[in-house]
Amino acid sequence: MDLYYAGRIPRSIIPENQEFPMLSLSSRITPEFQYYLRNHFPYPVLPSNDWALKIEGLVHKPISISYQALFQCPQITLPVTMECAGNKRAYFQPKTKGDQWEQGAVSHALWTGVPLRTLLQIAGIMPDVKEVIFEGMDTGERADLPGMFSFARSLPVEKAMHPDTLIALCMNGKPIPYKHGYPARLIVPNWYGMASVKWLSRIVAVDHAFLGPFQSNDYVIYRSETDSQRRPVTLMKVNSVIAQPTDQAIMRRGRHFITGTAWSGHGIVNKVQISFDDGETWDHVLWIDSEEKYSWRRWRWEWEVSEPGTYSIRVKATDDKGNTQPLQADWNVKGYENNAIFQIQVYVD
Amino acid sequence: MDLYYAGRIPRSIIPENQEFPMLSLSSRITPEFQYYLRNHFPYPVLPSNDWALKIEGLVHKPISISYQALFQCPQITLPVTMECAGNKRAYFQPKTKGDQWEQGAVSHALWTGVPLRTLLQIAGIMPDVKEVIFEGMDTGERADLPGMFSFARSLPVEKAMHPDTLIALCMNGKPIPYKHGYPARLIVPNWYGMASVKWLSRIVAVDHAFLGPFQSNDYVIYRSETDSQRRPVTLMKVNSVIAQPTDQAIMRRGRHFITGTAWSGHGIVNKVQISFDDGETWDHVLWIDSEEKYSWRRWRWEWEVSEPGTYSIRVKATDDKGNTQPLQADWNVKGYENNAIFQIQVYVD
Known part of the structure; x- marks a missing residue:
């Protein structure tokens, strides 16, 4: 363990x-030890030696692929920023139920795996398939429904057939750690993390909308119990965080680096602006990271401060599709997709 | 590392x-890996082999005691709950500057060491001594003052001579881990943690009030910059926390244990009450731990809930001196000693 170790x-x-x-x-x-963990159930007990990924449903030849066989398929590596749909839930007012994530339910890793499309093609996916269901080995109870459930989610067939939707076997160059989905994890770039099903056991092609509770009860945006304008959570909204300094920090006079990161599931972040005057004027930050598909980009701002006082700092990201962070969070019952411009306050003594 | 590991x-x-x-x-x-860390400076570089604790100032025979010699002195072991003065700072409204501690800047350990009194008597402490100063090996800069400082604090001579004020060498039965103050740490039971100076190097007996910045700038209670009613932070106020469930948790119908802990630097907590109706009525919790000097006491409440809904839970501790937690936090500029009754909200689906 390092001398300074933030777990x-x-x-x-x-x-x-x-x-x-x-x-x-x-x-x-x-780093793997810091990558966020978001589970719906206790960790699953994995089968000892005979794990194989099954592909079933509306396919001409249902298949069952061993771990070894998967490794022998052609693989690609993608950098992917993954954010939990509930990231920044703690900042909603009024508060919404569930884990009170602050700004760290987001991480970035390299994922290596077999394009799901390859496997669906081998199995002979039928033309009338509308959705593909992914079932994890993690099971348990829910507070709102009787019985036992597996964690299962579906994708529209177009997204399932996207060449960058992966059956990942490696994370950051090594077999996926157990807590992150070993032996195989679905990776859905640009989508919120609930889509990237861990501990995959079964893939089922269907011709209808999947209605499992993690699809139709959870991960749905609605503003009240009677809201008829419900929509599923899919692509990550453009978002950013300030990593340093932390809120309410006490700082010396002089030069400081303000640093953070920004991402968007709708495109590539090409603008991050910073304001010290409650959003009246905005300056462009400098990039630490280059533009890269599916990837967050760290940024920095050199701040020279000579006057003691209280300073507020706001940061706003914009992507290449023109999406930008709103001033106010789009409040919803389940507390998802909070991407409002965040403000910290610091003190210079 | 355990399967479930909360660092x-x-x-x-x-x-x-x-x-x-x-x-x-x-x-x-x-456990040591979870015990809270509160540092004022980067970790100190310890001297390689020749560390010795010096006792100087108004003593007849200044002494320098080696680690081995300290171990040969008679030692006692005390359980001590230690809370950072800034614990629960995050809950002050308006916010106050500094680290935004929530409710975990408090821990409990067994400390084994030599009563400081023994050493002061060996050195021949003079009758006109008013305070005893403790200097740590940790040094660095402050945001508000030029120059380099050591972390140093003083105690009134009466508290320094109290038989339970220790020069501790062991924590939970093993030599104090480096991050917790190896080789020797002052332990001041009942006081907020700033008094328990880590990495001790020097003890100085003086006949005046010590005015170091960690004594007179920090760890002082005042309500505005011009407040003339300043007082130092000393004894821990009566306080309590709810460990489980967490705020905004979603729970099943049925039986749950609500658990937490409570402590006071003014005495022994002999009453913890819980309210589900915004403080209208209060019930007595059950104790997990017995009464023990200087020690927090874990408690639990068995909660049978059959109706879905939103519930607020408040907990209030009272000690054997009659001190009880207030409804409102006693706001102060530096954000210390927040012991207001805390409320969580949970949802039963």
Whole structure:
């Protein structure tokens, strides 16, 4: 263990939910021990030796692929920023139920795997398939429904067939750690993290909308119980965080680096602006990281401060599709997709 | 590393400030890897082999005691609950500057060491001594003053001569870990943690009030910059926390244990009450831990809930001197001693 060691921030014991300690952001890639954990159930007991990924449903030849066979398929590596849909839930007012994630339910890693498309083609996916369902080995109870459930989610067939939707076997160059989904994890770039099903066991092609509780009860945006304008959570909204300094920090006079990161599931972040006057005027930050598909970009701002006082700092990201962070969070019952411009306050003594 | 592993919650990288993950409270004694860290400076570089504790100032025979010699002095072991003066700072409204500690800047350990009184008597402390100063090996800069400082604090001579004020060498039965003050740490039971100086190098007996910045700038209670009613932070106020459930948790119908802990530097907590109706009526919790001097006491409440809904839970501790937690926090500029009754909200689906 290093002399200075910032581990994950626990939000729940079982299931084990812990966020990346954003204040320690240093590399673009999140080290595995700091990568955020978001589980819906206790960790699964994995089958001893005979795990195989099954592909079933509306396919001409249902298949069952061993771990070894998967490794022998052609693989690609993608950098992917993954954010939990509940990231920044703690900042909603009024508060919404569930784990009170602050700003660290987001991380970035390299994922290596087989394009799902390859496997669906081998199995002979039928033309009338509308959705593909992904089932994890993690099971348990829910507070709102009787019975036992597996964690399962679906994708529209177009997204399932996207060449960058992966059955990942490696994370940051090594077999995926157990807590991050070993032996195989679905990786859906640009989508919020609930889509990237861990501990995959089964893939089912269907011709209808999947209605499992993690699809139709959870991960749905609605503003009241009677809201008829419901929509599923899919692409990550443009978002940013300030890693350093932390809110309410006491600072010396002189030169400081303000640092953070920004991302968008709708495109590439090409503008991050910073304001010290409650949003009246905005300056462009400098990039630490280059533009890269699916990837957050760290940024910095050199701040020379000579006057003691209280300063507020706001940061706003914009992507290449013109999406930008709003002033106010789009409040919803389940507390998802909070991407409002965030403000910290610091003191110069 | 255990399957479920809740590490400390980082609040600042350098100095390394991290809180105990209260949601994981299980044993009375806090494991070393979870015990809260509160530093004022970067970790000190310790002298290689020739460390000795010096006792100087108004003593007849200044002494320098080696680590080995200290171990040969008669020692006692005390359980001590230690709370940072800034614990619960995050809950002040308006916010106050500094690390935004939530409820885990408090821990409990067994400390073994030589009563300081023994050493002061060996050195021949003079009758006109008013305070005893403790200097740590940790040094650095402050935001508000030019120059380099050591972390140093004083105690009134009466408290220094109290038989339970220790020069501790062991924590939970083993030599004090480096991050917790190796080779020797002052332990001042019942006082907030700033008094328990880590990495001790020097003890100086003086006949005047010590005015170092950690004595007269920090750890002072005042309500405005012009407040003339300033007083130093000393004894821990009566306080309590709810460890489980966490705020905004979603729970199933049925039976749950609500658990937490309570402590007071003014005496022994002999009453913890819980309210589900915004403080209209209060019930007495059950104790997990017995009464023990200087020690927090874990408590639990068995909660049977059959109706879905939103519930607020408040807990209030009272000690054997009649001190009880207030409804409102006693706001002060530096954000110390927040012991207001805390409320969480949970949802039963």
